[in-house]
Amino acid sequence: MPDFADIWYVLFLRDYNTRLVVICTILLGCACGLMGGFLLLRKRSLMGDMLSHATLPGVGLAFMLAVSLGGNGKSLPILLMGAAFSGVLGCWAVLCIRNHTRIKDDAAMGIVLSVFFGAGVAVLGLIQTMPEGSAAGLESFIYGKTASMVASDFQILVIVTISVLICSLLLFKEFRLLCFDEAFAAALGWPVKFLDVLLLALVTAVTVAGLQAVGLILIIAFLITPAAAARFWTNQLDRMLLLSALIGGASGWLGASLSAFFPRLPAGALIVLVAAVCFVISMLIGTERGVLVRYLHQVQLKGRIGRQHLLRALYEILEGGRSQGELALRPVPFRQIRGRRTWSDAHLRDYIRRAYHEGLVEAPTKDDSIQLTVAGLAEAAHLTRNHRLWELYLIEYADVATSRVDRDADMVEHVLGEKMVAQLESKLQTYRSAGSLVPESPHPIIPGD
């Protein structure tokens, strides 16, 4: 087991052997994370899947071509050019199938993926029979062999990723617009088609660059996982993209460092698993859309609805149809409340118990009656007022209301603004002095049993 000093040594790039690898994977992670963010928002995550599979025949053919022309088949620039070429061809084929036939997006990607990959396998099969074949080492493109890379390979990788990063930062505003609202972007006069192709070209570039570092299958993870993880933490596009690039970079850094300690384990797999762990953690505890947060919201919402219903029911019973005057506190029979709602006894008692702990109702009496406390009455009046204001708002501004109504907002004023609420209040008053509760309760008042 490596000791702490060793870990420190590697993590902070003091170790010459791993420094290059780690820097490269960090850069690659950032670039993939950023591009993946755009892909995710355009619901095109599996485009990366298709792209990376589609590069295989290009790699093989480039190798064969180079060898038959007497060159060095293993020269990385040549192989990458071949990969990029067949990747672009694959993208074009997908768009062709999708636009000209009734075949849907997913099937179009699947067709191109499998046929191109099959062609790649066939080409590799040919290379196996070549005398130079054994030396090809093209397998590393499928599984990724960071260790087999040489210094010049790293230079290419660094150049590609950095230029992709710069490009996407320069075009950040345009890409953001494209992801957010394509039609709007087109209406503003942006060359949407061109931007789309440019985005795919940049994705192709990072995919191809990452092929040898993490392998054909695992580069897919680099394009999808960090972006999906970032989505759980924020609803803002800029932050999400930044976070996605950070998670990608961090996964690259940790994964590559880990592989320095376990040289037998493939670096690509470690990187992907680190990213997967990031994803799982984000999915569970992400502050904006995480599972836990949403579950808590759900439970809270149910509790809040129950509490509101209870207090409002109590208030309306006390009010008893009168619209004027102060309300007197008096005990309300349990059964009368139950008659107003579809609660089971257990649910109602649960809501009452919670209201009791909040100090909103007195302890239930022996004959099963519930009485609001003074604080409870104030809260119930507040809730009922909010509720009526919302209903009034729905009536007065029905055409615009539905998207703005937030009945659970603590204060109506926070959503609608002071002025609007004052206006609604005065309307409520006029209705009240006219002797009717506004709005008329849509529930027929069922007088208990």
Next chain:
Amino acid sequence: MQNEQTVISPKSLPLTIRDLTVAYHRKPVIWDIDLTIPEGKLVSIVGPNGAGKTTLIKACLDLIPRSSGEVSIYGQPYKQARQRVGYVPQRESVDWDFPVSALDVVAMGTYGQLGWFRRVSKRSKALSMQALERVGLADYAHRQISQLSGGQQQRTFLARALVQDADIYFMDEPFAAVDAATERAIVEMLKEIQERGKTVLVVHHDLATVPQYFDWTVLLNMRVVAAGPTDEVFNQQNLRRTYGGKLTLLTQAANEVERSR
């Protein structure tokens, strides 16, 4: 919970909704819905965009979870009353490139009664054909569904509902994007269904035709504004409470009401 049910939901009532609230994320979409629909009515559900009309239907059919409240169909929860319910989803909800003919789509209406493994019998095929004849599409029975026009697709869906042979139907915008002739044909069919004592709930958009087509109306805008016989509830005041006061179409609708009386 069942045994404690105090709500009276008689077996003769096709649909009783009590205290229904549905919330997405953190906002309630529809709230405090209390609704009783008597038997044999042709019911329109109208309201502005985003008023929760589709949500209401889907909550009745157990397609989305409810935050509170209960729905009973002929006095039973949906699971037990399933055989008595027919559903016509929005037309855009399916892939019309799917390799099925109009007859196949209609025959799907019988699947619910068939049960697992059983194949579609000659008899149900004949029933499906009859249904297609009734909506006037007998000649198109073997056409692939993407080759039908929008109105014909809608009528195929209606034929499928007919084959379901339900007692209460939920239809989500059957009049969306159909031409005037189709609309009349559909209305004829709905009236025919009604005459056989069935109940039909229709999400509807065109206020002008409400009094003409429907004898019962539910005005919905996140909560039920009014529900009852159309000539009682479909008035200027209730419409303003549902749609707000600024729509010119309201006056048109009101005129229509006047004329129909």
Next chain:
Amino acid sequence: MTWYAIDTWIVVVGALAATASALLGNFLVLRKMSMMGDAISHAVLPGLAIAFLVTEARASLTMFIGAAIVGVLTAVFTQWISRFGKVDEGASMGIVFTSLFALGLLLIVQAADHVDLDPGCVLYGAIELTPLDVVWRPKLFGFDLEVPRAALVLGGVTLLNLTFIIGFFKELRITSFDAELATTMGIHSNWMHYLLMTLVAVTSVAAFEAVGSIIVIAMLIVPAATAHLLTDRLWVMLLLSAVFAVASALLGHLSALVVPSWFGFADTSTSGMMAVAAGLLFLLTMLGAPRYGVLAKYFRKAESVGV
């Protein structure tokens, strides 16, 4: 080119694998889940590796079970992530299968100490070697047949898939076409989804050893999509997809033997060429299909402009 009995068996094994996949593929394509085949066939790797680690041998049955379980888990995890995490279905699929594949690679490195296992064989398979593993020598019509094990296994899987599709034809049809209506009728589309995914997993595991997963990935999608361009009847589509699957197997093996010789090579991977052959058939259909083909559409447009 010379054709031996072995070549016949290669084509038979390939055709069985292709047919088994293509039958299920129709429903994947219609449910817009074509990429699920790709995902599952990559994701079974850790299942295989764990089976190796546990039994320390290439015992077929444990491998089969291990991989099938992981295959189903892929479908389950994908659905969980997209439902509970509200992640786009494609993205959640990508996350699940790449993570499982990475896990599988790590496990295989561990297992490599004990057994000889090459991830490459999962992808390409060794269809050329399958006829050598003969398990049954029946005498039929005066011929001495040497039935390889792969043919028996894949024949069994093909039958299983066929039974499934015939037995659940109407459930598969309605849940694929209108899942919501199916649910209101009490036919749960989730159940059908998991059943379908289980069979996809079983098929890809059965096929991987003999013919490599590339055939499964290709045959799950390409023949079904090709058939979809030619017909508007579901059962015709199923039938046509099977025909295309068999044709791709035959053409694939033929071209694996013949095409390389044009360029002065000996021969190449049959699995790869079967996928390419399926792709060529798709291309031809895409161009020439009578109603939905590109050319037909082009001429119809030209005609309507001319009139």
